[in-house]
Amino acid sequence: MTLNRREQILVSVIAGIVVLGATWGVGVALTQRWRDVRDHVSTCRREVMAMRTAINQKSRWQGEVEQLRRGLGRQEHAIEQMSDLLKRIDEVGAASGLVINSRRPQAVAERGAYRELPLQCAFESTTESLVRFLYALQTGASAISVDQLQVAPRPDNPSVLRGEIQLRAFTSRPAKGSS
Numbered sequence: 001m002t003l004n005r006r007e008q009i010l011v012s013v014i015a016g017i018v019v020l021g022a023t024w025g026v027g028v029a030l031t032q033r034w035r036d037v038r039d040h041v042s043t044c045r046r047e048v049m050a051m052r053t054a055i056n057q058k059s060r061w062q063g064e065v066e067q068l069r070r071g072l073g074r075q076e077h078a079i080e081q082m083s084d085l086l087k088r089i090d091e092v093g094a095a096s097g098l099v100i101n102s103r104r105p106q107a108v109a110e111r112g113a114y115r116e117l118p119l120q121c122a123f124e125s126t127t128e129s130l131v132r133f134l135y136a137l138q139t140g141a142s143a144i145s146v147d148q149l150q151v152a153p154r155p156d157n158p159s160v161l162r163g164e165i166q167l168r169a170f171t172s173r174p175a176k177g178s179s
Contacts, residue, residue, distance in 0.1 A: 065113065079142050082108065085117050085169045088144070092136045097129035117169040118147070124154070124162050143170040 003011065079085050082105050093100045106118035125133065130151070137144050144167055151163035 079117065079144070079169045079171050081171075082117050082119070085119055085144075085167075088140075088142055088169075089119065089121065089167065092133060092140065093123070096125075096132035096136055098123050098125040098133040113172070115171050117171065119167045119169070120164060121167070122162075122164050124160055126159060127161060130161060130163075137167070144168070145170070 079088060086103060086105070089103070090100065092098075101122045101124060104120045106120060109116040109118070123130075134146065134149075137146065146165060147168050148166040149163065150165075151161050154160045154162045
């Protein structure tokens with residue numbers, strides 16, 4: 001079967017359209033894939049730059065840690081052991097008007113470069129006394145943080161607060177020869 005000139009042109013045009021459509025479809029898919037790869041490479045480059053920046057700052061950070069570690073032991077109210085923390089809490093409580101009913105020292109946690117001295121206390125105070133106590137802990141020279149605070153008014157006198165506070169003091173580790 002032979003095709004006349006008009007049929008040959010029609011078959012050529014249809015074949016050309018099919019080839020162009022397939023090329024366009026493949027080109028769009030490849031272009032999208034290329035954009036995805038380009039975005040991923042760009043993200044990876046930003047991450048690598050951030051990591052290199054962090055690595056370059058390592059020595060500066062180590063110097064700051066050493067400076068903080070040295071400064072931790074020279075504080076005016078340095079806390080080196082649990083008895084120091086108990087004494088400091090009593091002083092701050094008395095100065096602020098907070099009455100500490102009981103103190104329960106927890107187990108000391110030895111961390112890499114420092115120690116954590118946790119303490120749980122039951123107290124009674126007015127709102128003003130509690131605020132003064134918390135402010136004194138926050139602004140004091142000792143590294144003491146409040147982990148948990150539970151407060152409720154006393155049933156027989158709502159102006160007096162009764163509660164429990166969980167504190168944690170941070171101190172440098174003692175030297176190997178000392179105890």
